[in-house]
Amino acid sequence: MRLLTYRTGDGTRAGRLDGADVTPLDAPDVGALLAADAGWRDRAAATTGRTVPLTGLDLAPAVPRPSKIICVGLNYKRHIAETGHDTPEHPTLFAKFARALIGASDPVVLPAASTAMDWEAELAVVIGRTVTRARGAGARAAIAGYTVANDVSARDFQGRTTQWLQGKTFDSTTPLGPALVTGDEVGDAADLEITCTVGGEVMQRGRTSDMLFPPEEIVSYISGIVTLDPGDVILTGTPSGIGDSRVPPVRLRPGDLVETEIEGLGVLRNRCAG
Secondary structure (H helix, E strand, O other): OEEEEEEEOOEEEEEEEEOOEEEEOOOOOHHHHHHHOOOHHHHHHHOOOOOEEOOOOEEOOOOOOOOOEEEEEOOEHHHHHHHOOOOOOOOEEEEEOHHHEEOOOOOEEOOOOOOOEEOOEEEEEEEOOOEOOOOOHHHHHOEEEEEEEEOOEEHHHHOOOOOOHHHOOOOOOEEEEEEEEOHHHOHHHOOOEEEEEEOOEEEEEEEHHHEOOOHHHHHHHHHOOOOEOOOOEEEOOOOOOOHHHOOOOOOOOOOOEEEEEEOOOEEEEEEEEO
16 A cells, blocks of 8 residues: 655645555545554555546655654665774664655755755655554564655764764755555565665665664664654665765755655655755
C-alpha cells in the first residue's frame, strides 16, 4: 500500500495511491491516519469512492507534523569511511523539527546564514504504532512503512560544536515523500538502491544493505530511550558521496535541482531557492 498527504484548499488530506489515481481517505494527513487507530491499514485499504489524479496534486510531506523526527548519523559503512570517523558502536542520534519538512516537489530554502549546504539522500522509517523497548519482531511490526528523505545539512553550522542539531533543522530544508510505502511492497527496505542527483550529476549511489544498523535495530534502540508514537519519523542515515567529502567540497546553490530516489519508494525533485 502507498499512502500520501496532499494539499487542498482547506488544508491537507491523506490519500491512497493506486497507480496514477489517489483515493481520498478520512484523515487530514498520513500521520493522523496512523494515530487514529490500530486498524489504519484495513481502513485505508477498504476505502472506496471518487478518485483524483496524482498528476497535478500538490504533495505535502508524507507525514507533515510528526511528534518526533529522529535521525541517525554515520550509518552507512562507505559513508563512515569517506568521513574518516571511527565505526560507532551505537547509533548516532540527533533530531529535527517539523518545520524543516517539505513536500516532494517543494523548494529547498537555502538559509542565508549558511554557505555550506549539502545533500544527504536517506531512507525514512515511519512508525505505525506506539512502541516502547521493542525487540526483534516487535520492532519490525512497529514500522508502518518507508519513504524518501533528504537530510539537507548546513555543514558550517553542524561543525560549530560536537552536537549536530543546529546544522540539521533549518526551516524548509528536508523533503519527505512522495508516499509512505508499506514494507511488503519493498522487502522491508532491506536492499534498495538509493541515489541523489544534483544538477543532473549523480552524487550518491548506494544500497540500504550497506547500513551498519538496519531499520528494526534502530527502532529497537530508540524505543529503549523514548516511546515512539504513530507518525514519528526516523531518518536512517546517508550513503557515501556527500558534497562535504569532495575535494574541494561541493555546495548546494540557488537553482540546483536535487533529485533523491529510492528503488520502489519514489523520487523527490526539489529545486534550491536562495
